Amino acid sequence: MALVTGGSGSGKSAWAEGLSCTLCPGPKRYLATMRPFGEEAQRRIARHRAMRAHKGFDTLECPDGLGGLPISPSDTVLLEDLSNLVANRLFSPQCPEHCGDVLWSELSALADRCTHLVVVSNEITSDGIEYDPSTQAFLALLGELDRKLARRADLVVEVVCGLPLVLKGEIPCSTPS
Numbered sequence: 001m002a003l004v005t006g007g008s009g010s011g012k013s014a015w016a017e018g019l020s021c022t023l024c025p026g027p028k029r030y031l032a033t034m035r036p037f038g039e040e041a042q043r044r045i046a047r048h049r050a051m052r053a054h055k056g057f058d059t060l061e062c063p064d065g066l067g068g069l070p071i072s073p074s075d076t077v078l079l080e081d082l083s084n085l086v087a088n089r090l091f092s093p094q095c096p097e098h099c100g101d102v103l104w105s106e107l108s109a110l111a112d113r114c115t116h117l118v119v120v121s122n123e124i125t126s127d128g129i130e131y132d133p134s135t136q137a138f139l140a141l142l143g144e145l146d147r148k149l150a151r152r153a154d155l156v157v158e159v160v161c162g163l164p165l166v167l168k169g170e171i172p173c174s175t176p177s
Helices: 012-023 038-052 082-090 099-113 133-152
Strands: 002-006 028-032 057-061 076-080 116-122 155-160 163-168
Touching (some): 002 133, 012 038, 012 116, 038 057, 082 099, 082 133
Parallel strands (some): 002 116, 028 076, 076 116
């Protein structure tokens, strides 16, 4: 398992796609979590689709969760991204009482069901700004899940200006930097 994190526009998504392609040159699963609300979201979705075109990704839309997805043991899975999934779940009227536990259970089950799991998450907790309670709850839950994933992951990378900074593990030799 790999956790790839970084700020907005850092190049983390492109780097995670490259890692996924290195781990599996054949067909891969791309778990898309962004809801297409508004023009900005639609532009970002279109940009990400163009980035992964012709790379062998089969896209599964899963903005509400990871349960029941058709994942096989031989799959390499790229989850793009955890931040959207957490926000979708936490701010949903159907949010379970223990949202973090449910998400962690789904992430763990997904990791157990596939050969490789690459999770993309956003580094959005280090700006020092004080937010309203609901945003603070989101940041706390995302941070908790990031820490759990980092403990379980074989590779943890923060991408800064398109450059991978390895925090844990080793990058496979043929991964583009």
